[in-house]
Amino acid sequence: MSLRTTGSVLVVFLWSVTVVLCTNGWGVMYTTQSISALKGSTVNLSCSYMYPSGHTVTSTFWFINNDDNNNPVNLTDDPDYRGRVTYHNDKKNEHTLTITDLRKSDSLAKYKFRFITDQPIGRWTGEPGVTLSVTDxxxxxxxxxxxxxxxxxxxxxxxxxxxxxxxxxxxxxxxxxxxxxxxxxxxxxxxxxxxxxxxxxxxxxxxxxxxxENTLNVIYGPKNTSVSVSPSGEIVEGSSVTLTCSSDANPPVDNYTWYKKNVTSPKASGQSYSITNIRSEDSGEYYCEAENLFGRPNSSTLFVAVHSSSQPITASSDQEHHNYCLYTPK
CATH class of the missing domain: 2.60.40.10 (Immunoglobulins)
Known part of the structure; x- marks a missing residue:
């Protein structure tokens, strides 16, 4: 299945346990006791509340801390939440707290709803509140x-x-x-x-x-080993030709060795092999060996033909043909 993403939604997971704490007509009912949400996401905490007739609610807010005088601090005034908190009175006597851009520091606090009426003793805090767990x-x-x-x-x-x-x-x-x-x-x-x-x-x-992000490292020996030649245009006898060995490996190739077919001893080492003042006796098939701790395969051969006449000199491989021309002055 080709993975898809849906529209931006709240990633909030609830244990739906309604809490009802009522005394003489006073009470706060939380939609849930516990909420888990992803760091960086948005969460809603909801409740409804009740109070006796004859009272008029003048203030509603959520808090987690008290000030030095033991008065609850409105989350909208808390420096750690300022600008990230909004309140919604969705219906009569219902209230929702929205916290955006959740942080790990928002986690494991008890979020409590408080309302105040116009009567001297008309204040109520819902216990025990809602526990928010912010997860990475x-x-x-x-x-x-x-x-x-x-x-x-x-x-x-x-x-x-x-x-x-x-x-x-x-x-x-x-x-x-x-x-x-x-x-x-x-x-x-x-x-x-x-x-x-x-x-x-x-x-x-x-x-x-x-x-x-976490990195997966895959270890393997050299593969796709090949030889290329430079320059790719016409080369006259007496000029220089450079053969280059390329290979895919992890860890990288730590040793390149150059061979000429039917010649026992290596011709050179290193990723590049330069033949200076090229002569007809340099004709032949060349290949490289790429080595790391997990393997040492050979490349395909590259045939270089050097002629002492005005015939063009060509280079070709056993995998594909490359036209490299080298002319000998008369």
């Missing part, structure tokens, strides 16, 4: 460094459990991974070099709140 989303890769063909497990987790269990989406190098897996575990059963990269994950529907 993290990605674990086990193991983080593997050889080709091995198995890797990617685990997307949160610091606090989310209920109901959400679906997850996966990213590699910031691009969605095409996968049918929507649970919090993604298994790469047979890793190849193409699987190496930076991975992250997110709860489906909030792909803007991704986990920090």
């Amino acid at each position: 989303i993290l990605l674990q890769i086990n193991p983080t460094s593997v050889s080709e063909g091995e198995r890797v497990t990617l685990l997307c987790r949160t610091t606090y459990p989310l209920d109901p269990i959400p679906e997850y989406i996966w990213y590699k190098n910031k691009q969605p991974v095409t996968s049918k897996e929507t649970k919090n575990t993604l298994i790469l059963y047979t890793v190849t070099s193409e699987d190496a990269g930076n991975y992250s994950c997110a709860v489906k529907g909030r792909d803007d709140l991704r986990s920090p």
